[in-house]
Amino acid sequence: MDKLKMQTPDLAQTNIEKLAALFPACITEARGEDGRLKKAVNFDLLRQMLSDEVLEGGEAYEFTWVGKKAAFAEANKSICKTLRPCPAESTDWDSTENLYIEGDNLEVLKLLQESYLGKVKMIYIDPPYNTGSDFIYQDDFAMSRREYSEESGHVDSNGDRMFRNTDSNGRFHSDWCSMMYSRLLLARNLLSDDGSIFISIDFNEMASLRKIMDEVFGPKNFQREIIWRIGWLSGYKTTAPNFIRNHDTILFYSKNSAELDFIKKYIENQDFKPLVKKDKALTAKLSSLGLDAKGQKELLHFINHENRPERYPMEDTWNANEYDDLNSIAIVSFSGEKISKLLEIGQDFKGQKSLGLMLRLLESVTRPGDIILDFFSGTATTAHAVMELNAKDGGNRKFIMVQLPEPCGENSEAYKSGYQTICEIGKERIRRAADKIAADNPGCKFDGGFRVFKLDDTNMTDVYYSAGEYTQAMLDQMVDNIKPDRTDLDLLFSCLLDWGLPISMPYTSEQLEGCTVHTYNGGDLIACFKENIPDTVIKEIAKRQPLRAVFRDSSFANSPAKINVGEIFKMLAPHTRVKVI
Known part of the structure; x- marks a missing residue:
């Protein structure tokens, strides 16, 4: 019966596995910070195998900064x-x-x-x-x-x-x-x-x-720079003496441009014409700038359709399907709660x-x-x-x-x-x-x-001692490997994350012979974290044939009891994956 690992995946090792499928000769072993051997990449050999594709030394176009490599490593580092x-x-x-x-x-x-x-x-x-x-x-x-x-x-x-x-x-x-x-x-x-x-x-x-x-x-997945107005005509002032900042940018990228599910309709601007008629404060502001009705319309037309051909008057509805050659989208201030x-x-x-x-x-x-x-x-x-x-x-x-x-x-x-x-x-x-x-x-x-x-920190107790440093008191504390302040729900949801299940699905909890049994999403997972679970409860869980079952290590009195659980599931639910924490 395997244990749940209770930590996030090592993405660096995952990527190495992918490389191993393509270039097995480039995979070697190295000792990690914990002293254990794990797979590593022989980059010299990989570079040699890709010599026709790799730029060897010299200059290359790239965007870098101090700490970039560490940031990449940080993204791949697992956490408990x-x-x-x-x-x-x-x-x-x-x-x-x-x-x-x-x-x-x-x-x-x-x-x-x-x-x-x-x-x-x-x-x-x-x-x-x-x-x-x-x-x-x-x-x-x-x-x-x-x-x-x-x-x-x-x-x-x-x-x-x-x-x-x-x-x-x-x-x-x-x-x-x-x-x-x-x-x-x-x-x-x-x-x-x-x-x-x-x-x-x-x-x-x-x-x-x-x-x-x-x-x-990837550059091909860049869709648009969306210009979003953050104020009316005054906007937010910047430190530059002669400029006014009145917009922010929204960068729009797809995961895969070929698969992008985008509704191409005019979602960008509001029609300013009715706003000018209804918004007296805006009209007064425009008038204070010395703009008559015609000047106001021209200015608003420029703000609203800066990149739009003049032959399409602002009273018309702009269909983005027809004018998809524009290289930016303007979103003007919206009202909202x-x-x-x-x-x-x-x-x-x-x-x-x-x-x-x-x-x-x-x-x-x-x-x-x-x-x-x-x-x-x-x-x-x-x-x-x-x-x-x-x-x-x-x-x-x-x-x-x-x-x-x-x-x-x-x-x-x-x-x-x-x-x-x-x-x-x-x-x-x-x-x-x-x-x-x-x-x-x-x-x-x-x-x-x-x-x-x-x-929060992991539900599991931390152990930092070598074998020779353990005392009897420490061993007594390690009988249970779960922190004393953690609840059944804490354990259930940590198991879901560890097993790669969404944490938004429904679940039920019931009592079976004094044991709390949790059933998640109709049987995706059944968990029981009771100490010394009776065989009758184990058999009942197995009869329900969940996709996954999880118990705590201390749910079983000894190794023979744990082996017996495995045999029960082999007989009653051979397709259920059983693990302990």
Whole structure:
């Protein structure tokens, strides 16, 4: 009976296995950091075998930064973490298929690799824009100023700086690129072949992100730069004295351009003509600039259709099928439910994405039943939009929101209103949005719930001693290899992740002879974590012939009892895969 490994897959070893199928002669063995032998690549031999294809030395076109190799290694590195279920903070725990996950998104993406591999239809993220300050996400590859200076040659042999390393120097760009690179490598694995990813970004790292995306997804999978207006005519002012920043960019890439499932309809702009008539503030602003009605129309025409031929007047409906040669898409500011109003907080959140914008993106690439992931979820606009669209078209799209529980500043309106972290804001926003959508759409059925999970250390006890260092007291503590504060649900969902099953499916729990038996998704997995399980309960579980069965190691008094379990399943459920934790 095998044990569940209880850690994320080693992606580097997975890639080596793929190489071994093509170039078996290039695979050798090497000792890892733990001293154990494992497969490795003989790169000299591989380079020789590919000598006609590989650029040998010299210069090559590439985008790189200090820490890039470490970021790649970090993405492939396995971790011993788990997601702990929190039914008390969830809504409709038993029936919902939506997920809200609190924790560092790099580690969460690793934990989701097997359960959601190739299953996500759309990813939307709004990452930090890198405006010159340090980041919340400090990964293993994030360097100190001194480490950066030493590796990039910015200090002399005595350790003295050759020039002043201000906050505007390359270390900040390197940290940001590394942060994004590792996460995008993992995110790509989760996308379906016909899936898409949208990333909001401003001018600070726009060029860097485009190069990273070209490397991770491939230049041929670049679809569009979507220009999104973030203000009316005044916009957000920048430090440049004579310019006004009034737009951000959304980079749109596909997983596989040949498989892209995109609804080609005009989803880009609003018609400004009725807005000018109805919005007195906008009309007054235009008038204050000295523009008469004709000038206003011409200006709005330019804003709305900057790349559009003049012969198509703005009163006409623009069909993107007919004018697909345009190389950018303009999305003008959309109206939407303000989170400050929804949560009764006395301020708007800077950078909050428009609900209308998210609805347009969702309509363009998703269908009922699809999974949408946002791993920089912030105030959960994406989740709000998914529910709104489901109520509109009767779909059953599912969302996965991932957010670090970043504390709210004590002077912020959110903190004063009782929200201590961004996660608390996001969860409450989903609850209130679901209530409002239900009230606005009586009779419409949609999933307004979500299961909450929190990233935590593994459920298994840690052992760091060599054989000679064990004492009797240590051995007594190791009788049970599971941490004492962990529940049956903790163990159940860690098994699902380890076995590569989605964590959003229904399950039931029942009592059999004093043992709690969990049945997941109608028999995909049956688990019992009781100590010393009677043979009668083992036989009952086997008779149900689940696809998988899991027990804890201490469920059996001794090795003969464990062997007996294997024999019971061979006789009653020969196709069931049985493991222990």
